[in-house]
Amino acid sequence: MFADYLLLVIHYLLLVYMKGILLVNLGSPRSTAVNDVKEYLDEFLMDERVIDYRWIFRALLVQGIILKTRPAKSAEAYKTVWTDEGSPLIVITEKIQKKLQKLVDVPVEIGMRYAEPSIETGIRKLVDKGVTDIVLFPLYPQYAMSTTETVIEKAEEVRKQKFPDIRINYIQPFYNRDIYIDCLAESIKEKLPENFDALQFSYHGVPERHIYKTDPTNTCNLNDCCSRENNPSHQFCYRHQCFDVTNSVIKKLGLPKEKVMVTFQSRLGKDKWMEPYTDETLESIGKKGIKNLAIVCPAFVSDCLETLEEISVEGKEQFLHGGGENFHYIPCLNDEDRWIEVVKTLCEEKLNEFYLV
Template sequence: MKKGILLVNLGSPDTPKPKDVKKYLGEFLMDERVIDLPKWARTLLVKGIILNTRPKASAKAYQKIWWDEGSPLIVISERLQEKIQKQVEQPVALAMRYGSMSIKKGLQELVDQGVEEVLLFPLYPQFAMATTETITVLAEELRQEFFPQLKMESVPAFYNKPDYIEVLSNAIKEHLEGKEYEHLLFSYHGVPERHIRKSDVTKSHCQIDGSCCRTQSAAHEFCYRHQCYEVTRLVGEKLGLEPGTFSTSFQSRLGFDPWLQPYTDRTIERLGKEGIKNMAIVTPAFVSDCLETLEEIAMEGEEIFHEVGGKNFVTIPCLNDDEAFVNLLSNWINEWVSSEMVTA
């Protein structure tokens, strides 16, 4: 059977204009795994409130970071795909969970090339309902409806794979060489606390009480919070970081329900007020720089830090199309191609 690979990232509006941003946000926020409310409540919230207020503000944010070539996330993802394709003999397609570069189009592209067996590769190191799960669920629905002849497997979360941790750690180390910093903040995209409990396969382990993420459990396979803290721990260990010189936080909360804490903006503010003059920040929930890293962190975060007396604010890029990251993903893909499917 001819094999092919479908890389899947988050997505982006087609342009930074309010009408395109509104269309994109509508698809994104109406996903039941992003805003996991009953459909009537989700519709009321998204179409009745959010889409009447947020698109203009989000469009301004996108305009700040938009590149001449287009959306940074799309451009970077395309560069990653092209580089991987040079190291992989099988067809490598690219899709987005939201927006015009749909998963259906990506699967069709592979099928048109004679592919019968697909490796679905969500470009997220950690598992989450609103990232990995929504991709795999939609891809399977599309396969059943439009491509029933396809065989498909997906790459599970790779947050704790030693070769990934090594690539991430080396990238952080290289970017910090010659730069002065007192604290390294690992900022991950936030999710509502209820997402953590919903993903708990044991239905009892995840208490979000500061200890459950450190206590061994089957729940960790699908616990986003545990996996984020584990990346921080493993990278800190790899780089030999001293306790107290690095920490974890969560960004991009929405609405009034409890989200994972501590919040990134408040953590940046607190560190500055405590006298930290030089800090660095890395965003390991993303493999590609996007609105959340380029605007929310690199612009808004730096502004917060300077307002409270901070001096130097170093933003570490995502892995993007870094050669070591390209080699890592290509090696994983080639291992899959040369073996029977063993991913889950």
């Protein structure tokens, strides 16, 4: 009798509090047309957590200078990676969604921080299906002001303004989770060429001041603190988390540290960004005897412009021009089945937390 009653209560709760998953990625222009790229860059670069100047100075820089020339150049770059299905980032995220949907019993939608489908669009699709409790998954392994933080802030803004009755449970950065490290290491191992002189971990760069801004402990010095055990700033420090991923992966793979390097890409403007820079490293290491290079970009889980064009095309040219001979880009996790299992596990953990509230 009690068991039957308990089942009825659980069934009632499932009906009243219906759950769903929202996967959130960076975003992409609607097309490779210059105007679409300009619209996308305007939304992206005017985000105060991407370019953290006061609004007037940000507007002068972005709308007064960058958007005058960069959209045309970026549009040409997007054309080199665009597929028949559309933007690689959107297409891959959709594939992740479809594979995950087959493994879970709740609705799964996607949203992008910039452009469409937006975070609001994704939440609305879930709400239209009766969802009241959402697990929102920012698809970034490491924490940064310009990635995880801006996604959560945007989602909260949308929730408060448009969907005040729903609850959102956010998946936190998973850079140090064993299931993720195992997944990444296995993926790299399968794709790593037999003969390589060095394995380069290239992470998306951020201005150094972002590291200080996201540190509520005021203990970060961008020096030895990254390797200090149990430093309270680690949970907010993008730099530490990048090195932590690298060290965990090379330990898992049994690679000697002297064959591995960490660099940072995609810097913008003249501000001091995290070093060493990927492009400068690629231009110089060939002359230092590194002829066979493998490179991976673990700040991304989905291949996009920054990996398919900036690294696979421009980076390769820089390496070869600098004296290198063989350049091997290792793709992101994309929609690999083992990665989908990681996504499933992380989402289910947060889904289960709703029952504990």
